Amino acid sequence: MSVQTELLPAKRTVNPLWYKFRKNPLTLVGLVVLLFIILLAIFVPLISPYEPTKIHVVERFSPPSAKHLFGTDEVGRDIFTRILYGARLSLGMGVAVVLSAGVIGTAIGAVSGYFGGRIDQIIMRLMDIVLAFPSLVLAMAVAATLGPNLFNALLAIAIIKVPVYVRLARAETLALRERLYVKAAYTFGIKPWRIITRHIIPNAVTPVIIQVTLDIGDAILMVATLGFLGLGAQPPTPEWGAMISVGWKYLLDYWWYPTFPGLALFLASCGFNLIGDGIRDILDPKANR
Template identity: 45%
Template sequence: MIDITQDLPEDRPRFDSLRRALFRFRQSRLSMLGAGMVALVLFFTVFGAVLAPYPEHVAGGVNTAARFVPPSLVHPFGTNELGQDVLSLVMAGTTVSVLAGFGVVLIGAVIGTLVGAVAGFAGSWIDEALMRFTDLTLTIPSLILAMAIAAALGPGFSNMVIAIALSWWPGYARLVRGEVLAVREEVYVTAARAIGATPGRVLCRHILPNVTSPIIVKMSLDMGFAILTVAGLGFIGIGVRPPTPEWGTLLSVSRSYMPDFWWTAMAPGMAMFLAVFGFNLLGDGLRDILDPKARR
């Protein structure tokens, strides 16, 4: 008798799981709304400075004859105290704000993952030392710590990202440590140790790939808060300095002209709201499809 059955491709289960996850994601209107908002923000992150209707204003040019022009067809969001088009500044500022937020989240996730993975896998005094240091860092409000580091490093885009990232990693360290403590007791980890796999291989090949889902979810949720923190440092004057457009800096300058010239603050405020709201909705959607407890 001839066996006509064929083995399924090795990646078929993974493809089916991805298809079911995307189906669940599409069923949530809020998740799709968040994905659309994030896609719009990312589009302006890449092309905002190029598509700005007044690129000379982005480069620092002024037009004092057009100071505080209210919203119109020529200037949809009006002009500021220097006669610069507010829409152009906000579009260009999207690149700075979003890239800074992404840099903060990425650096914080890498540092926190390394600390949490080593602490959870090694245990003993290494775990105690790393976690007590993490707890000590958590006792200091992240914004206050970022302000102190940024003031020590000086103004600038890179220094701002480093300052915030150095206050951002403890949350990832505690998250990853808890996940590693649970995964390291699984049967496949024990089997890997039994066949002689080195601790580094067990950690990198068998444990970390199975704790990436909560890290991805936390990164997506943290993007909004990172953008707010970046804007906060710019607002108080220790982040990105003018003439580089950044949402927090634009809000800081426009507060002196409220409420008479309200449009100077409306555009950067709305851009910040849409970005934070979109990333939060997207993070909630990713949590629903990546959290094993939410699967049906």
């Protein structure tokens, strides 16, 4: 008598991205805070009836109330409205500058690591020169040289961020170019540029993504710092650093003026840092040990 045994497929362990995020409550806190700020910034025309740059001198320095949640500034502009419009600017600039630096730095680092030799030496010495200066001091110098405006501030921050991604991409490329599939592609006569774009960069992008998520919060703070020093966005642009730069002079008498923009900057920066830590734990195998 034969007994037929039916083998059932083994259950696969499901470990989705959301489950990994849930394992880190601080990451969820950062995600919720950031989504809240982004939603407010997107729907600010529906939330607030005020214009961010329209002057109402009669209502200058009005304290927080039902009419003006965060009070008004020295010319009667609604601070709550300006903070939400400033969120569009500050968050957008932080993300844009880090993504730009990441893309440019990854491409340069991949070229440097793959070709090696004199090309590698020249590129890395240039990166060492940039890294030799304190980042904020160099950003201030570049922004002041180019002229105090928003685009030049973004360019200055991107310049000081690029070397970090160049080093990351180069280190990954040095390891990847010794892999069998890369050597096989070279043996079959595939052009170096195609090897870099098809085989090197896609496999070297994981540490770059981790660094990007961790750098966005720092970039937002640096944008605000340049704005605070008068080297970034210029009045009446609703930018958090510029608002704090003017508002701190009135701190003792009108505490709400610099406090609420500073709080928004703090929450946004913390949100990105917490999300960056969570993504690092997910994408970095060593962090899960």
